[in-house]
């Protein structure tokens with residue numbers, strides 16, 4: 001099972017040149033983008049760690065598969081290939097293709113939630129939470145306490161607190177709960193895994209109260225890898241066997257294939273229940289397209305079928321996690337406060353410890369993201385007060401985001417260790433000069449999801 005080489009299990013055949021800019025140019029670019037990292041043209045970024053979603057490099061087999069795309073409206077051959085691959089990995093009989101993760105979430109919530117129902121999770125990703133609310137539902141995060149302690153070294157910080165789960169269901173009544181939907185790995189706290197034991201315990205609770213239990217499987221293969229590495233009894237099992245066991249404990253899953261599907265676009269909803277499948281089909285046709293393409297081109301279906309197989313390759317995954325951990329461990333060794341243990345797809349810098357002199361209402365995560373861009377052309381993503389908090393200056397009330405982090409998400413198969421080294425050095429440099437870091441203020445922001453479009457300005461002094 002062990003992979004012996006500390007090098008990429010692939011070589012590079014096509015390259016995408018990167019533009020070199022100076023710190024002075026980046027200062028101007030950032031100013032023009034109103035200090036919002038989302039508004040910087042991607043061509044002006046040197047190492048883009050904004051997200052690991054849809055940013056993977058595809059293999060020669062996936063590109064060859066793109067040429068074999070069958071663009072028939074109904075029943076294209078690539079669909080049958082994809083359906084078979086997903087059935088084989090998940091064991092779920094009913095598969096609906098979607099163009100990315102969120103339409104699958106939308107349909108899942110449509111078929112399981114009534115207004116006033118709760119949806120229970122470890123931590124909902126923000127689009128999933130929005131779809132729950134959109135159906136009049138109540139999204140409830142029930143992650144274990146260690147999951148929000150940035151320095152706890154619990155090996156499965158994505159676990160659901162099963163006592164809290166059962167207590168919630170008993171107190172509110174099972175008729176007021178629509179479903180359980182668990183994110184593997186848990187994105188919001190740094191790609192932290194969920195153990196098989198925890199999934200099994202959730203299954204037992206779901207059975208006890210007759211509730212449906214789904215996985216948000218965006219990073220299912222990375223979760224399987226952590227189970228293999230950290231949970232007793234799994235060291236000799238293949239990633240595919242572990243993934244299959246994870247799925248066997250659930251009633252279905254939503255999937256943003258832009259992560260562990262190793263593709264630039266795609267997703268799906270998978271189900272065990274035939275009646276729910278029939279309902280979901282109707283919604284799919286209305287929202288995404290016919291049931292054999294669901295908003296994807298035939299060639300995209302083919303690339304995904306191949307990507308889902310490649311992501312379960314042991315050598316691929318060892319190298320993937322090795323690179324994410326290279327960044328995380330190098331930063332931790334230099335004393336930079338990052339969420340520990342390092343997760344599957346990203347490193348999260350803990351801004352409450354990185355720059356305690358900047359209060360959350362002065363957006364320390366955005367301040368560091370801006371400084372990082374100017375220093376090395378690296379784009380990370382602030383996830384804290386601007387994204388999840390709110391301030392009401394009239395009433396003097398501040399609702400604080402529990403975590404204040406800069407996420408450095410690593411695209412799959414895209415950057416070399418030299419890029420990682422450049423980012424490491426840049427973060428360490430900024431950490432050494434952290435007392436110089438100044439907060440930001442919001443000049444303009446929309447009422448919801450403000451971090452995507454807000455205009456910011458650095459505070460003086």
Ligand code: F0G
Pocket residue numbers: 050051052053100101102103125127128183187216218256257258267
């Ligand atoms: N679930 C999880 C756990 C996710 O991380 C995402 C997307 C989605 C669902 C939604 O999928 O974007 O395909 O519609 N996460 C991206 C990120 C955007 O940067 O973490 P989608």
